[in-house]
Amino acid sequence: CLHDVYIVLLSDAPHSTIYTRDVVELGVENHLICHVTGFYPAPVKVYWTRNDENVTEGTSLNVPFPNKDGTFNQFSRLSFIPQLGDTYSCSVTHRALSQTLTRIWDVEQNQPGIGPAVFCGLGLTVGLLGVATGTFFLIKGNECN
Template sequence: NNSLIVHINEDFYQVRACCTFKGSHFEETEYILTSFFNKNLMMEYNSTRGNWTGFTAYSIEAAKWWNRDPVDAQRRKIERKLLYNLTTIPTVKLKSLKRPNGEHTSTLVCSAYNFYPKQIRMRWMRNGKEVTTDVNYSDVMPNGDWCYQTHSHLKYIPTSAEKIACMVEHLGLSEPMFVVWDPSLPVEQQTQIAVGLCGLVIGFVIAISGIIYCITVYFLFFYGIILAPQLLEYYCFFRIFFFTV
């Protein structure tokens, strides 16, 4: 049980939270929030019912408003999720930071997001062995929605033979999670390069086609196969087609 007590002048306000767990795996979990004003019971939230209940004329109206409030509903939803599941598995991402010009070392960042409870352990592995040098860890920071995040940095000199991984241990994981660093380009960069190459090829084809077209028209005019008015028409067609594609 936890209580929050606030004194305002001569008034007394208290909020009490109580959780009940049943079953070997806490499959039945219920929590109740109760608020008191000057020792009088005002409101109660019961996770089993999923709504607020008022016990005075004022708190009955307040309970109706809170039951319609989407922000409060989202908070209660997160509370139910955390209490019923007790753990939220971390989402782990691994990325490389750009190297400053002239530096041979690279920096890898391993980030764990949206996990609960707070306790977590991160380690760097190189070819199956733990790395203890050139490593730093950030504090575990709250997201503001009862979940947490943390980050770790590793400085290293890239080589083709080694295998680097970030290992994460958390209560929500039945076994350690390994995220292996893949030095190949991300899918987004591969797509950008492919689009750029396609544009370059299309531009080259259009340029060659324009040159061939101009040479053909010139020789036709030179040998008298087409006349000057026709040449002007071909020129206009060339300008319209090749400079608007």
């Protein structure tokens, strides 16, 4: 007696993020990284663009590696020299996606602003004032004894 055998084709759609390897300095070589995670089965295909033009030179894609839940991770890398106004994208295709998954990275939007420097300076000033005040009261307390 033959039994019907059903094969269930399961798949999980990937998620992706795009980020730089190093702090961005205009005109200095860096790497954009597209991290693709949570997909099954492996692999994914990754495509890069610069200002809406396909880029293949300076790209790499590692082999997929498994997560503990049975899904996979994969990294793609693009060597680039950031120039103000450039826009890069990482597009991912996989059989569980109904459309291409694209992440965009703009050079001008990812430049550090003045905010972090102001907060750092303010924090340092408040910290030094606290140390000075504590030292003053420590000396005054010792004089009273």
